[in-house]
Amino acid sequence: MTESSSPPFGAERPTLKTIAAESGLAIATVSRALKDAPDIGEGTKKRVREIALRLGYRQNRAAVRLRTGKTNVIALVLSTESDVMNHTSKLIYSIAAALRGTAYHLVVMPFFPDQDPLDPVRYIVETESADGLILNQTKPDDPRLRYLSDHAFPFATHGRSDMGLDHPYFDFDNETFGRLAIKVLAKQGRKHVFMIAPPRNHMYSRHMVLGASQEAAAQGLRFELAETVTSDSSAREVEDAVALRFAQAGRPDALIAGSTTSAMASVAGAERAGAVIGRDFDIATKEAISFLHRFRREMLVVQEDVGQAGQFLARAIMAAIEGRAPEQGQGLEIPAESDFKTGI
Amino acid sequence: MTESSSPPFGAERPTLKTIAAESGLAIATVSRALKDAPDIGEGTKKRVREIALRLGYRQNRAAVRLRTGKTNVIALVLSTESDVMNHTSKLIYSIAAALRGTAYHLVVMPFFPDQDPLDPVRYIVETESADGLILNQTKPDDPRLRYLSDHAFPFATHGRSDMGLDHPYFDFDNETFGRLAIKVLAKQGRKHVFMIAPPRNHMYSRHMVLGASQEAAAQGLRFELAETVTSDSSAREVEDAVALRFAQAGRPDALIAGSTTSAMASVAGAERAGAVIGRDFDIATKEAISFLHRFRREMLVVQEDVGQAGQFLARAIMAAIEGRAPEQGQGLEIPAESDFKTGI
DNA sequence: GGCTCTTACTATAACGTTTTAGAAACTGCA
DNA sequence: TGCAGTTTCTAAAACGTTATAGTAAGAGCC
Numbered sequence: 001m002t003e004s005s006s007p008p009f010g011a012e013r014p015t016l017k018t019i020a021a022e023s024g025l026a027i028a029t030v031s032r033a034l035k036d037a038p039d040i041g042e043g044t045k046k047r048v049r050e051i052a053l054r055l056g057y058r059q060n061r062a063a064v065r066l067r068t069g070k071t072n073v074i075a076l077v078l079s080t081e082s083d084v085m086n087h088t089s090k091l092i093y094s095i096a097a098a099l100r101g102t103a104y105h106l107v108v109m110p111f112f113p114d115q116d117p118l119d120p121v122r123y124i125v126e127t128e129s130a131d132g133l134i135l136n137q138t139k140p141d142d143p144r145l146r147y148l149s150d151h152a153f154p155f156a157t158h159g160r161s162d163m164g165l166d167h168p169y170f171d172f173d174n175e176t177f178g179r180l181a182i183k184v185l186a187k188q189g190r191k192h193v194f195m196i197a198p199p200r201n202h203m204y205s206r207h208m209v210l211g212a213s214q215e216a217a218a219q220g221l222r223f224e225l226a227e228t229v230t231s232d233s234s235a236r237e238v239e240d241a242v243a244l245r246f247a248q249a250g251r252p253d254a255l256i257a258g259s260t261t262s263a264m265a266s267v268a269g270a271e272r273a274g275a276v277i278g279r280d281f282d283i284a285t286k287e288a289i290s291f292l293h294r295f296r297r298e299m300l301v302v303q304e305d306v307g308q309a310g311q312f313l314a315r316a317i318m319a320a321i322e323g324r325a326p327e328q329g330q331g332l333e334i335p336a337e338s339d340f341k342t343g344i
Numbered sequence: 345m346t347e348s349s350s351p352p353f354g355a356e357r358p359t360l361k362t363i364a365a366e367s368g369l370a371i372a373t374v375s376r377a378l379k380d381a382p383d384i385g386e387g388t389k390k391r392v393r394e395i396a397l398r399l400g401y402r403q404n405r406a407a408v409r410l411r412t413g414k415t416n417v418i419a420l421v422l423s424t425e426s427d428v429m430n431h432t433s434k435l436i437y438s439i440a441a442a443l444r445g446t447a448y449h450l451v452v453m454p455f456f457p458d459q460d461p462l463d464p465v466r467y468i469v470e471t472e473s474a475d476g477l478i479l480n481q482t483k484p485d486d487p488r489l490r491y492l493s494d495h496a497f498p499f500a501t502h503g504r505s506d507m508g509l510d511h512p513y514f515d516f517d518n519e520t521f522g523r524l525a526i527k528v529l530a531k532q533g534r535k536h537v538f539m540i541a542p543p544r545n546h547m548y549s550r551h552m553v554l555g556a557s558q559e560a561a562a563q564g565l566r567f568e569l570a571e572t573v574t575s576d577s578s579a580r581e582v583e584d585a586v587a588l589r590f591a592q593a594g595r596p597d598a599l600i601a602g603s604t605t606s607a608m609a610s611v612a613g614a615e616r617a618g619a620v621i622g623r624d625f626d627i628a629t630k631e632a633i634s635f636l637h638r639f640r641r642e643m644l645v646v647q648e649d650v651g652q653a654g655q656f657l658a659r660a661i662m663a664a665i666e667g668r669a670p671e672q673g674q675g676l677e678i679p680a681e682s683d684f685k686t687g688i
Numbered sequence: 689g690g691c692t693c694t695t696a697c698t699a700t701a702a703c704g705t706t707t708t709a710g711a712a713a714c715t716g717c718a
Numbered sequence: 719t720g721c722a723g724t725t726t727c728t729a730a731a732a733c734g735t736t737a738t739a740g741t742a743a744g745a746g747c748c
Binding site: 015016017027028031032035059060062063064065066067068 | 703704705706707708
Binding site for chain 4: 379404408409410411412
């Protein structure tokens, strides 16, 4: 596909000017010919394209950017919190994959715990160093979204917020996840669930807890939320908390973990307290990359399709930038009960 | 730190021209004042800085880029192979972290299995869309490195090559890793090692196999290399291969795995063949993110410090771009015997 | 008082592109 | 033949910055 021969070694990179000189046309004509403008003759267009190809011409992005004000850059601002590492790289890959063949580049801009979450966002908007941006780890009331919305800057988010803003997002339906997790555990005959939820200030935590608690009530299960740890706590802390709880009276017989590492840690904690997975308790959780079943085959796990999220977000942000209506405004990945699988 | 007030809502973004008008100075003077040129009076500099701050002035990067030819972009070309996901996100984070506060941005450009590995590299060089680039997963004879070297384009690599090129790199010392893995297994009284090595065409595979095989010879251990699978094979394949081997006569009593997932899969395979970890066999491996001990506490694992690699590479590539001599030309993370730890 | 030297500033061109307004050449038609 | 209409091309300005060459004013010196 990339048939253009590279420019002769050491030579200057060809510009519109080079092609103009070569063809005897004006720079403006060459420019318009290359973008297939209607007021350029077919023969001329063909000739220009051939010369461009022969010379290995490539647009100077800085010049286009300066002239048009369009950067052709999409920024991804990444939360560095927790164990979302697999999650993260999958997201990056899938966005980059969706951008392939388009004019857009992806710049990655993590923000760090010591930083105001607004900093990278403000930076991008103020310097206009991207045309649009993608955020993850949304909060119910998220100042970043307010800022972007106030400045009419195109953005899309992985996860929802609760601010009544209408913007493109993709989310995993954690409410359904929570509901189904309970259902599946109930089907195993479990009566008492102990849940390691994500940090309460994240939007998806609310959804997950809501779904689980409601369904537990409906099914008549006892529902208990870990108070001292979240799924973002260190593995050690989660393990200790679960071990402690399982050693106390009224031992739960089921677990829900909000993240992959907290799931592993929870199992380790329950086992330390002498409980056997599949016999004394079951655990339901989700993961972005398939490996929990190599840890314990008995675990009930849903695969979250982060690749789908990345692709959706890339398309949505491009549509937003170009002022097109997105194919779909919002996306939700809804797990089904049958998606909860063991590795047995 | 970022004290600059944002420009009044809706107003045009201020440029040097704005400041020039505001101060009564020429554009050139403002430009030079802001970059602290020696031929501008102190009073003027102070006044210009104040106005710039008040107006929330930020350089237009496209203009700078067009004028100077410098992009202030560093590209990271990522291999998508195998299970290096944790590895990958750690690398991204650490590079981005090292770039924080500098003028450089990080654009991520994965390449995909269906693609010529040279494509993204050529693209960046031809379009001059970055000042320098970082590559990982080097091959002994790597066309990407040859191309970059031929075009005198600044680059740094995670991993070495075998082409006699002098360029900045950071590597984990896999030869020492291989050697020590054998040593540690020998200390456990093991006599017969089965190794799941990385794909043979990767540089680090050569190193690892070399170290392990030599040390095995020195220690009088039997050394056997898995022929049908590599550490990049699917978990299922690795598990099957190890299970098969452990079911055959002359069962090994030790494993070395070249990657984290292949380590998990190997253990699963050995266990399927009825072997018990710590009793019938031991396994040595490495990981980028701490979690293998939650899988089996008995595993002997070294933590590879990918964060250090990212930081090193970021610094090295900036030095290369700016024509400075790097603080250190090459970096090697050398594991020690005492770094092999169990989770017990 | 004329000379050079230094300090502090400015005008202008250039980077490579796109856009706008307009010019030139051709066509068709009366 | 003349004129409007169409097609195809061009000149020039602009985006925001930096580099270069140069100017003006004052200081120092004999």
